[in-house]
Amino acid sequence: xxxxxxxxxxxxxxxxxxxxxxxxxxxxxxxxxxxxxxxxxxxxxxxxxxxxxxxxxxxxxxxxxxxxxxxxxxxxxxxxxxxxxxxxxxxxxxxxxxxxxxxxxxxxxxxxxxxxxxxxxxxxxxxxxxxxxxxxxxxxxxxxxxxxxxxxxxxxxxxxxxxxxxxxxxxxxxxxxxxxxxxxxxxxxxxxxxxxxxxxxxxxxxxxxxxxxxxxxxxxxxxxxxxxxxxxxxxxxxxxxxxxxxxxxxxxxxxxxxxxxxxxxxxxxxxxxxxxxxxxxxxxxxxxxxxxxxxxxxxxxxxxxxxxxxxxxxxxxxxxxxxxxxxxxxxxxxxxxxxxxxxxxxxxxxxxxxxxxxxxxxxxxxxxxxxxxxxxxxxxxxxxxxxxxxxxxxxxxxxxxxxxxxxxxxxxxxxxxxxxxxxxxxxxxxxxxxxxxxxxxxxxxxxxxxxxxxxxxxxxxxxxxxxxxxxxxxxxxxxxxxxxxxxxxxxxxxxxxxxxxxxxxxxxxxxxxxxxxxxxxxxxxxxxxxxxxxxxxxxxxxxxxxxxxxxxxxxxxxxxxxxxxxxxxxxxxxxxxxxxxxxxxxxxxxxxxxxxxxxxxxxxxxxxxxxxxxxxxxxxxxxxxxxxxxxxxxxxxxxxxxxxxxxxxxxxxxxxxxxxxxxxxxxxxxxxxxxxxxxxxxxxxxxxxxxxxxxxxxxxxxxxxxxxxxxxxxxxxxxxxxxxxxxxxxxxxxxxxxxxxxxxxxxxxxxxxxxxxxxxxxxxxxxxxxxxxxxxxxxxxxxxxxxxxxxxxxxxxxxxxxxxxxxxxxxxxxxxxxxxxxxxxxxxxxxxxxxxxxxxxxxxxxxxxxxxxxxxxxxxxxxxxxxxxxxxxxxx
RNA sequence: GCGGACGUGGCGAAACUGGUAGACGCAAGGGACUUAAAAUCCCUCAGCCUCGGCUAUGCGGGUUCGAUCCCCGCCGUCCGCACCA
Numbered sequence: 001x002x003x004x005x006x007x008x009x010x011x012x013x014x015x016x017x018x019x020x021x022x023x024x025x026x027x028x029x030x031x032x033x034x035x036x037x038x039x040x041x042x043x044x045x046x047x048x049x050x051x052x053x054x055x056x057x058x059x060x061x062x063x064x065x066x067x068x069x070x071x072x073x074x075x076x077x078x079x080x081x082x083x084x085x086x087x088x089x090x091x092x093x094x095x096x097x098x099x100x101x102x103x104x105x106x107x108x109x110x111x112x113x114x115x116x117x118x119x120x121x122x123x124x125x126x127x128x129x130x131x132x133x134x135x136x137x138x139x140x141x142x143x144x145x146x147x148x149x150x151x152x153x154x155x156x157x158x159x160x161x162x163x164x165x166x167x168x169x170x171x172x173x174x175x176x177x178x179x180x181x182x183x184x185x186x187x188x189x190x191x192x193x194x195x196x197x198x199x200x201x202x203x204x205x206x207x208x209x210x211x212x213x214x215x216x217x218x219x220x221x222x223x224x225x226x227x228x229x230x231x232x233x234x235x236x237x238x239x240x241x242x243x244x245x246x247x248x249x250x251x252x253x254x255x256x257x258x259x260x261x262x263x264x265x266x267x268x269x270x271x272x273x274x275x276x277x278x279x280x281x282x283x284x285x286x287x288x289x290x291x292x293x294x295x296x297x298x299x300x301x302x303x304x305x306x307x308x309x310x311x312x313x314x315x316x317x318x319x320x321x322x323x324x325x326x327x328x329x330x331x332x333x334x335x336x337x338x339x340x341x342x343x344x345x346x347x348x349x350x351x352x353x354x355x356x357x358x359x360x361x362x363x364x365x366x367x368x369x370x371x372x373x374x375x376x377x378x379x380x381x382x383x384x385x386x387x388x389x390x391x392x393x394x395x396x397x398x399x400x401x402x403x404x405x406x407x408x409x410x411x412x413x414x415x416x417x418x419x420x421x422x423x424x425x426x427x428x429x430x431x432x433x434x435x436x437x438x439x440x441x442x443x444x445x446x447x448x449x450x451x452x453x454x455x456x457x458x459x460x461x462x463x464x465x466x467x468x469x470x471x472x473x474x475x476x477x478x479x480x481x482x483x484x485x486x487x488x489x490x491x492x493x494x495x496x497x498x499x500x501x502x503x504x505x506x507x508x509x510x511x512x513x514x515x516x517x518x519x520x521x522x523x524x525x526x527x528x529x530x531x532x533x534x535x536x537x538x539x540x541x542x543x544x545x546x547x548x549x550x551x552x553x554x555x556x557x558x559x560x561x562x563x564x565x566x567x568x569x570x571x572x573x574x575x576x577x578x579x580x581x582x583x584x585x586x587x588x589x590x591x592x593x594x595x596x597x598x599x600x601x602x603x604x605x606x607x608x609x610x611x612x613x614x615x616x617x618x619x620x621x622x623x624x625x626x627x628x629x630x631x632x633x634x635x636x637x638x639x640x641x642x643x644x645x646x647x648x649x650x651x652x653x654x655x656x657x658x659x660x661x662x663x664x665x666x667x668x669x670x671x672x673x674x675x676x677x678x679x680x681x682x683x684x685x686x687x688x689x690x691x692x693x694x695x696x697x698x699x700x701x702x703x704x705x706x707x708x709x710x711x712x713x714x715x716x717x718x719x720x721x722x723x724x725x726x727x728x729x730x731x732x733x734x735x736x737x738x739x740x741x742x743x744x745x746x747x748x749x750x751x752x753x754x755x756x757x758x759x760x761x762x763x764x765x766x767x768x769x770x771x772x773x774x775x776x777x778x779x780x781x782x783x784x785x786x787x788x789x790x791x792x793x794x795x796x797x798x799x800x801x802x803x804x805x806x807x808x809x810x811x812x813x814x815x816x817x818x819x820x821x822x823x824x825x826x827x828x829x830x831x832x833x834x835x836x837x838x839x840x841x842x843x844x845x846x847x848x849x850x851x852x853x854x855x856x857x858x859x860x861x862x863x864x865x866x867x868x869x870x871x872x873x874x875x876x
Numbered sequence: 877g878c879g880g881a882c883g884u885g886g887c888g889a890a891a892c893u894g895g896u897a898g899a900c901g902c903a904a905g906g907g908a909c910u911u912a913a914a915a916u917c918c919c920u921c922a923g924c925c926u927c928g929g930c931u932a933u934g935c936g937g938g939u940u941c942g943a944u945c946c947c948c949g950c951c952g953u954c955c956g957c958a959c960c961a
Contacts, residue, residue, distance in 0.1 A: 005915090044961050084961065157959075168959040216880055220956075223879050299957050302877040332877080336958090351877075431958095438959065508961070546955065549880080662888040662901060668954085670888075678902055681915095688916085734889075738900035745900090820896035825942045827896050865941055871895045875941050 006687035008651020008784065015787040015798075016117055024800055025119045027075045029521065029532050036072035037536050038064045039516055041544030041552075042079045045105035045127070046086060049112040050633050051641045051671055052584040055659040059581060059733065060543050061118045062660065065780040066728045068119070069804035075536055077519040078113070078120045080106050080127035083134075083443045084508045085168065091474045098442040099470065102129055112643055116652045117783055119800065124522045128511035133518065134444040135465035136527040137510065142447060142458050143566035144194070151193050152456070155435055156270070156296050159187040164477035166439045169297040186292045191437035192446055192504060196558045200225055200429040202572075203557055212577035214666075217549045224550050226430025230254035231409050232339070234417050235265065235315035238324050242313060243276040248417055249315050249327065252338030252428055256412070257404035258345040260393040261366035263356055265315055266308060266330035268340040274329045277311035284309055284329065291331045298334065306355050307331045318412060318422050319394070330355065336432055347379040357381075366393050367401055434555060436507040441472060441480045443505030451492035451499040460493050466501065479503060512552055513559035516542075516574055526568070533569045538576040541731075546580040553578070579731055582668040584659065586639040590626045591618055600625060601638040633671075641671050650680040653782035657682065660733040660781060682741070683785055686778065689748055690771060690789045692755035698794035702769035703762075704808060709750065710766035716746035717770035718811035724777045725804065733781075740777055747774065768793075776805050821846050822873040823855045831872065839866045846872040 019025060040060040043053055057078075064076040080102075087098035094101075106127055113120075126133050144150050158167040162180035166189075171178045196203075204225045207218045233256065234248045249265060267274050269288040278285040287309045294300045308330035317323035325343075332351060333342055346356035347365040356363050367388045368377040374391040390396040396404040412423025437446070445466040447459035459466055469487045472480035481487060481503040492499035514527070520536040521529035537560075544552075553575070560574040589600045606619045616625040633640045646655040658679035663669035704714040720743035727736035750767050753759045759767070771793060779786035779799045790799045819831040819842065829851040833842060843864050846852060855876055863875040 041961095046961085081961070086960080166959070169957095170960050220880055224957085226879095296959085297957075299877080302957085304877085306877090435959080440959090507959070509958095512961085545961095546881085547961085548956095550956065551958065552961085664889080667882080667889095672888090672902080674902060675888080682901090684915090735900085738890075741900050818896090822896080822942070825895095825940095830896085863941060865895090867895060871942085873895080873941055 006684055006785065006788065008647075008653060008683070011788050012115075012117060012651050012653070012784040015784045016114070018787070018798060019119070019800055022798065022801065024798065025076065025121050026123050027073065027121045029535070031073040033071060033073040035075065035536060036067040036541075037075045037520075037539045038067065038541045039075075039077065039519070039539045039543070041542070041548060042081050042512070042515060043109065044081045044084060044086070045102055045109055047105050047108070048640075049109045049643055050584075051643055051646075051655070051659065052633055054113075054116055054643050054655065055584050055669065056543060056545075056581055057113065057116065057118055057120075058656045058659055059579070059665055059731065060541070061116075061120075061656075062728060062733060062780040063541055063543075063731070064119050065783060065800065066725075066804065068800075069776070069779070069802065071803065074119075075519065076118075076120055077124040078118075078122065079125055079515055079519065080109075080129075081508065081512050081515075082106065082127040082129035083505075083511055085440065085442070087442045088440060088474065095474075097470070097472075099129070099468075102127070102442075115647050116643060116656065119783070124519050126515075126518065126522050128444075128508070128515065129442070131465055131467055133515075134511075136518065136524075137444050137506070137514070138447040138459070138464050138466060139461060140514065140527050140563065140566070140568065141506070141510075142461060142464075143568070144562050145448075145458055147562070147565055149195050149198070149562050149565070151195055151433070152190055153193060153433075154188050155191050155193075156186050157189055157191075157439075158295050159185045161185055162477070165479070169295060169300075172295040172297070172300075175293040175295065184293060184295060186296065189437070189439075191435050192448075192502075192506075193433040193435050193437075194558065194562070196434045196555070197429060197431055199558055199561055200227070200431050202561070203431075203554065206557075206573060210573065210575075210578070213575075214578065214580055217546075217553065217578060217580065220549050221554055224431065224554065228254050228428050228430070230426060230428055231256040231405075231412070232424040232426050233259075233318065233343070233412060234420065234422050235318065235325075235343070236417050238314035238316055243273070243279075246273060246276060249273060249313075249341055250339045251341045251343050252426065253343060255345065255348060255401075255405070256408040256423070257390065257393075257396065257399075257401040258348045258366050259317075259319070259343070259408055260396065261345040261347050261364045262317070262325060262343045263346055263362045263364065264325055264344045264352075264359075265327040266333045266342050266344050266352075266355070267311075267327060268333040268335040269329055269331065270335035271329075271333075271340045273313065273327070273341075274311065277313055277327075277329075281312070284311060288329060291329070294331065301334065302332060304331060306351065306358065308355060308359065310359075318415065326361075328355075328359070337430060338428060346383065348383055348385060350383045350385070353379065353381075353383045364392050366390060366396075434507075434509075434558070436510055437504040438507055439479045439482075439503070440505055441468065443508060444511065445481075446502045446504050446506055448502040449490055449492060449499045450502065451494060451497065453497055454492055454494040454499075456502075457492055457494050457499070463493065481505070509552060509555045510559070513556045514563060516556070517560070517563065517569055528563070528568045530568060530570065534571065537569060537571055538574050541577040541579065542575040543579045543581060545583070549580060579665070581665050582663065584633060584641075584669050584671050586633055586641060586671045589616060589639070591623055599638040602641065646676050650676060651683070651784070653785045654680040654683050657737070657782055661737040662734055664734050665731055682744075683782065686744060686774075686785060686789065689744065689751045690775070691792050693751040693767065693771070694789075694792040696754050696757075696764065697768045697771060698792070700764045700768040702772055703765035704769055704811060705762050705766045706811070708762070710760075710762040713747055713750050713763065713766040713770050714808075715811050715814075716743055717766075717773040718807040720777060721773050721805060721807040722812050725807075728780065736777075737781065740774070740781075743770075743774055743777070747771070773805055775799060776802065817869060819846070819870075819872050821849060821852065822871065823852065824876055825873060828852070828855065835869075839868065842866050842868075842872060846874065 038060050040056050064074050068074045082102050087102050090101045091098045158172050160167050160177035160180055162182035172184050230253050232252055234250050236248050269291040308328035311327045313327040314324040344352035346353040346363040365377050365379045368391050369388045390399045390404050413421050415422040447466045449457045451457055488501045490501050516539050517528050517533050521532040556574050561572050563569045589605050591600050605616045605625050658676050705711045720739050723739045724736045747770050775786050775789045786799045815835055817835050820827050821829040821831050829849045831846050843866050861874050865873040
């Protein structure tokens, strides 16, 4: 019979409406079935959804639909991470209000997402810039402040003196503001912090329990928290060189064992001692100013060439009063870590060695490899950082570094300088407190009031929300909240006198640190409904980009603990399972050359191929175009593909299928037109096969067979059913898809025969069951096509509401298996034998094979290895 | 600079716990059907030669009966580095 081509443009909206009408994806909190919470990291409403977003959401959707079919009450919500700088940038550039810009983008992007047919509970949707949401965030902030989890302290920011604004690290380019081009200054501001360091040990220890997280993410977090056990050492200043009032320099070190290899002290440009030393040394002050120009980012500081300048100050060695060492200001020492001062041991640290070589400082090796010769062992270009034996270290000589560490520690603990011991053991974390103050408009206002009389006073909960004023302008430099004529003026809730509002808003990471909890009861007046939150949380499967491996996930872990301590949830860890997916990348195209070069989009380019070489040119002018590297899709490189580029023609199912096939989900996938066309061919192929046989099969009762042609069909279907279920559980979507391709290949012949009116009853019954299984396997990936096929088979209900089929264990194992037979590790033959044959039987049968006989040439084998169900290896 | 990953045919990849390297798909080539095209179906498809082999999982070593997988050392690419989200 003739079949029409499948038309996704007609089918997809039809089924989406059917799902909506049945409210299939609206989740009830009081549903008694076991719960499953799947969540994809919510998007920033940048303007348009691109194909990379949809890959992420499709993965979550496959899981959601599969778990629903497996009988779970699934929560699969969506929202918008809607505060942040791009809205303010748009306001400055295009004179559009951040609020209008954001909500317009959300409307556009929501419409784009709906086309994808995602099984999302849209009734729970919210944006973090909704007053309803940030109102509750302010409540949380006040509760956390009351619990002592919030603090204020001074911290550095990048200051653009021309735009009168604080710059993000990414806005500092080569020490200048990205917009103004002015040299960036550093300013100390008093800012709000969450005391995440109070939880450092717990955040570290609890990583062990997150066994459904990728190992690499746990390692990254572990390193980020950076626990170290070391020693504080107080080096007395040589009196004749010390600035007035200064007597010692406190350094933190994890290698006190190398103390006899010390050849200099290095302190941060922000260290108080450096500032004092610079007071009457202009060249030092200038150098320090230079260092500060690098910005506040650690990466910039550490990538820069190592530089330093002698302060003229000298310290005295703790174990030798006659030994003094110079104190340098160095650009690679950070005030934020430890004490902002280190002692440099060039032989044991590459950075110190480079520094010493540059400034002609001594290099004394103090650790050498076991069995080395202390007299000749030298360090010149490469520091020795491994374990070994102490040398050139007086009373430490011959010890292992670890013993030396303890020896130095206990000796220094006994000596005192000032009123304190010269050495003190200390556990140090690299993790710093979480600075949440942003001097920006488009964020959640920090609900605090500054009063001359009473100091900093929290806004009473009854007075919440502190709403952002709408009447603002971005024409002048600086923070619009600061400039607003009335907003900041407020009575002190304590004494009633004039006070002023805090004009800092919160880091947008705060917004995303609890949205997953809000989804469990977004209608609540309190931030959460603890009962609902405790039932749903932790999120069973969280899916998002690897770029969030540290900050977002660590902050969320901290915030969940803070919410627990303030009674809003009962758990500490928000995400049980974590999956980090790869990006969608695309070729880049560049027209023109040198200064006139410009990026052009895929839709502006046409391709030629000759002698296997692809070349490209502009469609409009024929100008040649250079085909560039695969890159993450970005507006600036113009290599963005929108979902509707595919959905308009091929439909959402094709887009969903393509994005999950081929590449493993954790890896990047390259978007190609050929790949999308191939995926669409498969959509049509499935439709053709099912509809050819559909008329006949609609009236057939499904039944499996064990033998013959029908048996082969049943076995293929049940094997695929088992494998695809397992693959989805493991999020191995690409493998599941390959299994579905195999199944379709396997049933193509029988379905064709049935379409021509051939085939016996057993085959028809097996084919009917296999097709049902196929439709259910397809449903998580291509839900619209699955519904259409199901209707063709005579189904009256929705596949999206049907249970996952169960496989018959008897049909997924073969009675005979094929052993590869190796001779000396190389495959020479196959051996087909009963599955339950014992090792001796297998060995005998293998040795009887012609190829094995030939190889042995009459001799007996030295060894025969039989791995049951796997392989035979004959060692000749 | 520090931390983390990744590297397999022309391309995306698969290979379970150390057990047949290349499943499945894309591209390419050939054929069938067609007046023709599209669509569809069938076949070939890592490389090399002497058609029986040999060489192949970024490069160089090691462990093992057997290594894409484990260990050591290189090379290359990507991600994060605290105010981008």
